Amino acid sequence: MPTTDNAFATALRLVLHLDPALREIVALSLQVSLAAVAVGALIGLPLGAALALWRFPGRGAVVVVLNALMGLPPVVAGLAVYLLLSRAGPLGQFGLLFTPGAMVVAQVLLILPIIAALTRQQVEELHAEYREQLQSLGLSRLRRIPTLLWDARFGLMTVILAGFGRASAEVGAVMIVGGNIDGVTRVMTTAIVLETSKGNLPLALGLGLVLLALVTLINGAAYLVGETARRRLG
Amino acid sequence: MPKAGLILAALALMGPSLNAAAQNIGHITLASTTSTENSGLFGAIIPAFTEATGIEVRVVAVGTGQAFEIARRGDADSLLVHDTEGETRFVADGHGTERADVMYNDYVLVGPAGDPAAIADAETAAEAFALIAAAEAPFASRGDDSGTHRAEQRRWEAAGIAPASPWYRELGSGMGATLNTAAAMDAYAMTDRATWVAFDNRQGLALLFEGDETLFNQYGSVRISPERHPHLKHDLAAQWHEWLLSEAGQQAIADFRVDGQQLFFPNAE
Amino acid sequence: MTQMAHQLPELAIPALRFEGASVVHRSQTLLQPLTLSLDGCRRTLVMGPNGAGKSLLMRLAHGLLLPSAGQVYWEGKPPRQAMVFQRPVLLKRSALDNLTYALAVSGTPWRARKPLAREALARFGLSPLERRPARVLSGGEQQRLALARAWLLAPEVLFLDEPTAALDPASMRAVEAAVLDFHARGTRILMTTHDLNQAKRLADDVVLLHEGRLIEHSDAERFFTTPASPTTRAFIDGDLIW
Numbered sequence: 145m146p147t148t149d150n151a152f153a154t155a156l157r158l159v160l161h162l163d164p165a166l167r168e169i170v171a172l173s174l175q176v177s178l179a180a181v182a183v184g185a186l187i188g189l190p191l192g193a194a195l196a197l198w199r200f201p202g203r204g205a206v207v208v209v210l211n212a213l214m215g216l217p218p219v220v221a222g223l224a225v226y227l228l229l230s231r232a233g234p235l236g237q238f239g240l241l242f243t244p245g246a247m248v249v250a251q252v253l254l255i256l257p258i259i260a261a262l263t264r265q266q267v268e269e270l271h272a273e274y275r276e277q278l279q280s281l282g283l284s285r286l287r288r289i290p291t292l293l294w295d296a297r298f299g300l301m302t303v304i305l306a307g308f309g310r311a312s313a314e315v316g317a318v319m320i321v322g323g324n325i326d327g328v329t330r331v332m333t334t335a336i337v338l339e340t341s342k343g344n345l346p347l348a349l350g351l352g353l354v355l356l357a358l359v360t361l362i363n364g365a366a367y368l369v370g371e372t373a374r375r376r377l378g
Numbered sequence: 379m380p381k382a383g384l385i386l387a388a389l390a391l392m393g394p395s396l397n398a399a400a401q402n403i404g405h406i407t408l409a410s411t412t413s414t415e416n417s418g419l420f421g422a423i424i425p426a427f428t429e430a431t432g433i434e435v436r437v438v439a440v441g442t443g444q445a446f447e448i449a450r451r452g453d454a455d456s457l458l459v460h461d462t463e464g465e466t467r468f469v470a471d472g473h474g475t476e477r478a479d480v481m482y483n484d485y486v487l488v489g490p491a492g493d494p495a496a497i498a499d500a501e502t503a504a505e506a507f508a509l510i511a512a513a514e515a516p517f518a519s520r521g522d523d524s525g526t527h528r529a530e531q532r533r534w535e536a537a538g539i540a541p542a543s544p545w546y547r548e549l550g551s552g553m554g555a556t557l558n559t560a561a562a563m564d565a566y567a568m569t570d571r572a573t574w575v576a577f578d579n580r581q582g583l584a585l586l587f588e589g590d591e592t593l594f595n596q597y598g599s600v601r602i603s604p605e606r607h608p609h610l611k612h613d614l615a616a617q618w619h620e621w622l623l624s625e626a627g628q629q630a631i632a633d634f635r636v637d638g639q640q641l642f643f644p645n646a647e
Numbered sequence: 648m649t650q651m652a653h654q655l656p657e658l659a660i661p662a663l664r665f666e667g668a669s670v671v672h673r674s675q676t677l678l679q680p681l682t683l684s685l686d687g688c689r690r691t692l693v694m695g696p697n698g699a700g701k702s703l704l705m706r707l708a709h710g711l712l713l714p715s716a717g718q719v720y721w722e723g724k725p726p727r728q729a730m731v732f733q734r735p736v737l738l739k740r741s742a743l744d745n746l747t748y749a750l751a752v753s754g755t756p757w758r759a760r761k762p763l764a765r766e767a768l769a770r771f772g773l774s775p776l777e778r779r780p781a782r783v784l785s786g787g788e789q790q791r792l793a794l795a796r797a798w799l800l801a802p803e804v805l806f807l808d809e810p811t812a813a814l815d816p817a818s819m820r821a822v823e824a825a826v827l828d829f830h831a832r833g834t835r836i837l838m839t840t841h842d843l844n845q846a847k848r849l850a851d852d853v854v855l856l857h858e859g860r861l862i863e864h865s866d867a868e869r870f871f872t873t874p875a876s877p878t879t880r881a882f883i884d885g886d887l888i889w
Contacts, residue, residue: 230451231609237609277732280728324439340555344579345578
């Protein structure tokens, strides 16, 4: 496969030459996805924990919807955010459409269900073990949340990485709300789509390899941090 | 809704840092088609405009239908597409104030180099389309209601043919994706010349028919209505519109070459 | 071992009353309506075969469980309480952090937490293990850490649910010594066990449950020498069918 050979050579050349355009795209990809993960975790972790701790009418429905939203097609998320942020939409006056901010919003929408649903499951399991002890210490449900999140941290790290994976890999949402504007909202995945549509398959695949390497690097770093902490704290 | 509040708060914190890099004198958002963006035309002419005016142009390259929708919703400051009929209607409906011819390129027919339908010898575009239909040779159509797709449908109509499967395949894809698919299944396809010249993955495809005037593809620039969308940057957008039609803009378009080939022919009045 | 700083003030601890308190789960009555009064700073041991309802009684008393019918209440202001479980629940942190956590929860100022926690670790012979993850400690060490955590809360009432059931003899001795220390400090003890000898060593009074029913509540001496109920006699003689 000449295309595949070319792709590896292209990927290598892209990385070795530290192509400034590529650097910009990589930096924006990371910025957008990391920001989305940060916001997603900030909302999703407490939300998931709350769902694990409180029983209320309709809770089952919320859990089912959350689990289902884990499979939300990125294009649908993108379209929803587009209609929301468009000038004609309810949040139009913020002028966020076709900015990295809009891409962050779309990705948050994609990864929030993943983070919240998986957090709920992990916290629920841990709470089954901790409940009586925490109750004995006189902790209200609200005050149990930080304790449970902290003690579930190793499992939650994987949850957050799953969110990061989805955010950095998706293209449908950021394409619609970002517009793939050169130098402004072009990220790795939209650049790959663009190069594919130009028929420049080696470059597209090369960019894909760079993206893969980047995601692997981040996962590797998180794994190392997690393993070290796990060995230290059990 | 504390959740929505949190999102907004986070955005407020994040927005400035994410936007800071690109904000200088001012920018406009231009809704345009993939063919212009993918060919590299914008990459060649926009720097000249930015140098002359200090205005940055951010291109959102989408299908023609989506470009109209973006402009209709007030999400773009200017519009540059290739669907004269649609553009005229856009202005007539009050979404735009004026449209002007900017340039044209042309469509060409590509297909397997062996040319099983022998369209290379056709005298007119209508004849070429008729030959493909007669041979029932595979034909890959965009099938996405884009400007190119509509132009292709008009050519079938002009040839008096109602194309049908199995040989006629509607892909629902962009131009590049359609060419990738056509290359993979040895199908004929109609493409704009710009995308074709810049396209790298031709495999067994070759340019087989070109030059008929009915295949010309007119691009127009549309100014968006300030009454409908007062928030848009109409002053900056007007400068862009005027520059495209000016001598400098027209010259920049004429100077754009790919592999020594001129792809767009300025024809502003 | 006595530390004046930890001596509890000599205030009367309110009595704990059960009035017809029962526990029903999925239409099965696990604890028959129970009426019982516990007062004085005593060491009360709750005994009975497995499934007698000992753990339910402890959980009702500590407020971890609400009765299906009847009432459980303190006659006065509810006292400070702590509980030690058969299988200690320790957080995924170091031994020291498990203790500072409990102090934080109970509102101890930040600066005071580490010194107090270290003192408690020393008292329970755990100082060398302070930085070790709590969950990798041995069973005996974990139970001592749970006791150290309870110690820091200076409870007026301490509940212990089968605290030595899973321990080796040496660890069991350490737990029993700790129970006596707590009591010497002025803490009322409520503890379950099915070990008669342990009950003889520790009990001021004994509550006997059998098949979810209260059989007898009497002073230890009387319980072991002249029990009122024939079931108690059978239990002491080891004849009770478990």
